[in-house]
Amino acid sequence: MPLFEVETNSHIIITWAEDEQAARAVVADAYPYDEIARLTKRPRDTWVISKGALGLTSPSLDPCLVARExxxxxxxxxxxxxxxxxxxxxxxxxHARKAIESNMVMGW
Structure with missing residues (x-):
């Protein structure tokens, strides 16, 4: 099943769906008031978030452990x-907001 990235006015949603219409239905069900700004079928079945893009590159701390605690x-x-x-x-x-929110998304 393909992986879709759906950007709305309030969220970025990563979901598996049979096709684009099914991906739109997932968004409509979960966030009925959001407007879809972009919908992309991912070329692979995985999703990677760069810690550098989130500003979590300090070698002296493990932000995941600290944020999760x-x-x-x-x-x-x-x-x-x-x-x-x-x-x-x-x-x-x-920086603190990014660390906490990124760990919330990962299901701390």
């Missing part, structure tokens, strides 16, 4: 997890 301590509360991450690492708000 902050998410755990905050019981999944994103705002609290970002605050904890900033306190733990000394990161600025944008």
């Amino acid at each position: 902050c998410l755990s301590r905050s019981s999944g509360d994103k705002v609290n997890a970002i605050r904890l991450y900033r306190m733990e690492t000394g990161s600025d708000l944008e």
Whole structure:
């Protein structure tokens, strides 16, 4: 089954679907108020997110472990997890937000 990348006005959704119409149906079901801006059939059946693109390249820390620990301590509360991450690492708000959100997407 092909992998589709669907960008809406609020989300980027990665989903398997039989065809483009089925991918649109997934988005309509999950996010009925979003408008599809771009829909792309991926050339392979995997999806990779670059840590460099997210600004998570510091060799002195493992942001995944720190971010996951902050998410755990905050019981999944994103705002609290970002605050904890900033306190733990000394990161600025944008870096902390990216680290926490990327780990939330990975299902911490």
